[in-house]
Structures are given as C-alpha cells and as structure tokens.
Ligand SMILES: Nc1ncnc2c1ncn2[C@@H]1O[C@H](COP(=O)(O)OP(=O)(O)O)[C@@H](O)[C@H]1O
C-alpha cells in the first residue's frame with residue numbers, strides 16, 4: 461500500500477513495481493501521475509482513517525509506505541501500528557512535525573541550538589519582545605506545523621517582528637509559530653535511514669535557496685563538497701539528533717547549517733525522504749544505494765539492504781524560477797543533453813515573487 465500519488469511519490473511506485481510488488485496506491489482523485497502508474501489506484505482521502513483501515517483489512521498488504529509527504533506520515537504510521545509492523549512512535553511523529561517540540565527535545569539532549577521561543581496568537585507583542593530580549597538578531601519566524609517554506613520569514617530588527625509574526629501565524633493551521641535566532645552558514649541536508657534505532661547517513665546534500673527573507677529552495681547537489689573528516693563529524697551529530705527524537709524506523713531528512721565556528725545546527729528533521737527528488741533521485745544516483753528499496757523493506761518489517769545498485773555520480777537538481785534559469789536549461793538541453801536525468805513539467809515563469817516551493821516553474825536533474 462502506498463499513500464500519496466504526486467510526482468515526488470511516483471518514483472516509489474515505480475521502484476516497488478520494478479522489485480516485483482503489486483502496488484495499491486491511495487489518494488484523493490486530482491489527476492496526479494500516481495493514479496495512472498499504480499497497479500491499482502484507490503481514490504480515497506488518506507486522512508479518512510476509518511475508510512483507509514477498512515481498505516487495508518480487505519487488501520492485507522505486506523507493507524505500507526509513503527516517502528515525501530509530511531501529511532501522509534500520520535496515516536502511514538496509523539496503519540503500520542494496526543498491522544503490527546514496527547514504526548516510529550506517536551511521540552516521534554508529533555515531535556518531527558512540530559518545529560517547537562523538535563527544538564525542545566534537541567536542546568534537552570545537549571545539541572547546539574539557537575535561542576528560540578513558542579509564539580501563539582494569545583501573546584501580545586510586548587510579551588514576545590520581553591521574552592526574546594536575549595535573542596541576537598537576525599531572527600527567523602516560522603509556523604511550527606508547516607513545510608515547503610510556507611510562512612517562513614527572516615527579520616533583521618524588532619520593527620519587522622509584528623509583520624513576520626502575522627505572516628507566520630496566518631499560515632499556521634494551529635496558529636503557533638516559533639521565533640528563533642538565525643543560524644549562519646551554508647545549508648545542507650543529510651539523507652539517512654533508520655532501522656531498529658540504528659542509523660546510516662547515505663548522502664549529504666548541498667542546498668541553494670532564494671535566501672532572505674523566505675528561503676525557497678532553488679537547487680540541491682550531491683555529494684556535498686565537504687572538508688576531510690566533515691562527513692564523519694556530520695554523521696556523529698546527526699545520529700545524536702535522531703536519538704534525541706527517538707527516531708527508530710524509515711527515511712530521515714535532517715536540514716542543518718554548518719556555522720562559521722564549525723557547529724552543526726539544525727533547522728528541522730523530518731521522518732520521511734527529502735522532497736524535491738532528493739530522496740528518490742539524488743540519493744540513489746550519488747550514493748549508489750537503493751534508498752527506496754530500503755524504505756520498501758522497512759515498511760514491511762524487514763531490515764534494509766545496503767548493497768549498492770549503481771555507480772555513484774554527481775547529481776544535481778536545478779529549479780527554474782527565472783527567465784535566466786530557463787535559458788540555462790535550454791542551453792543544457794542543447795549542448796549537454798546526455799547529462800539530463802529527468803525533466804519536470806515546466807510552467808510559464810510567473811512575474812509574481814517566489815514565496816514558497818510551489819511557486820517554482822519546474823526543475824531538471826543532471827548527472828555527471
Ligand atoms: N534558524 C534558522 N536559521 C537560518 N535559516 C533558517 C532557520 N530556520 C529556517 N531557515 C531557512 O528557512 C528554510 C525553511 O525553514 P525550515 O525550518 O526548513 O521549514 P520548512 O518546513 O518550511 O522547510 C530553511 O531551509 C532555511 O533556509
């Protein structure tokens with residue numbers, strides 16, 4: 461059983477079919493690619509837990525998987541628990557989908573953290589100012605419960621606080637946001653897998669974003685160029701952070717920066733693959749590991765297989781946001797077509813500002 465049908469989920473459907481599984485794919489009918497690629501497509505709202513469990517009892521699947529959606533993690537774990545297949549606890553699920561809870565647990569475990577505080581719409585601006593007097597600007601404001609850069613804003617002074625809080629609280633479904641110090645340094649993610657509470661870092665991703673104020677991701681490259689010994693240092697800190705959230709099973713996507721004084725500090729950790737093709741395409745291409753095969757094993761209670769299935773390469777996902785990006789894509793298509801691994805649908809470039817991931821026009825993945 462696979463939950464979710466969109467283009468980022470589709471590679472999991474294809475990989476499961478390649479490995480000989482019969483795929484039953486669940487999702488609301490909106491014309492997504494997975495509705496067509498599934499062996500059997502079930503037009504079901506995956507947040508309707510009763511209906512989903514009924515369908516699951518009829519099907520008797522060998523496992524339940526989902527890879528790139530924060531939302532789908534909840535029904536996936538619900539089904540795994542009912543089927544008796546080991547998965548992350550409810551506490552871990554809650555902590556990894558709440559940016560404030562995550563910060564509290566990581567700090568209590570002794571990980572380097574910025575100053576942070578929870579903001580709800582019950583607090584007055586004065587109360588927030590008083591509680592954050594020790595915080596060093598710039599600060600970041602973001603909803604505790606969202607993803608894809610929705611509602612995220614960097615501010616350089618107290619004067620900008622109110623607008624940023626209104627922006628973040630406006631996005632938050634539970635009307636809560638986190639106010640925290642801005643972490644300096646280049647941004648990375650560390651694609652990892654957990655099984656029975658043991659971890660393996662498969663690849664480090666180097667990220668490009670639009671920068672302040674909204675930090676929409678514009679490109680990802682694996683492997684990241686790291687100084688000697690840095691991969692091992694990242695492994696050590698990542699595994700400690702995963703333990704702080706008691707992550708036990710499945711794909712993990714931690715996002716962090718390496719500060720000018722060499723500290724590894726987290727933005728957030730998700731118990732799923734990185735979206736934007738990071739888990740499905742870049743990680744297998746750059747590491748040679750069958751990341752989706754590992755998830756497919758774990759989602760049915762089996763140990764992951766660390767055999768490499770391909771020769772590692774340099775893999776990069778380029779997002780198209782501007783006309784210049786589009787021209788560069790046209791150039792690559794003309795002059796280096798052999799480097800193109802995959803190209804998405806490309807929407808017309810919009811003249812509106814790019815505030816969140818969904819505002820990007822499309823992407824292409826290159827390999828070298
Ligand atoms: N404390 C922080 N310091 C520096 N940059 C941050 C911080 N928090 C968020 N960001 C930037 O904003 C982006 C989105 O924030 P993130 O916490 O990853 O939320 P989302 O769930 O929307 O991806 C990050 O990838 C990073 O570029």
Ligand SMILES: [Mg+2]
Nearest residue numbers: 608715727728
């Ligand atoms: Mg993020």
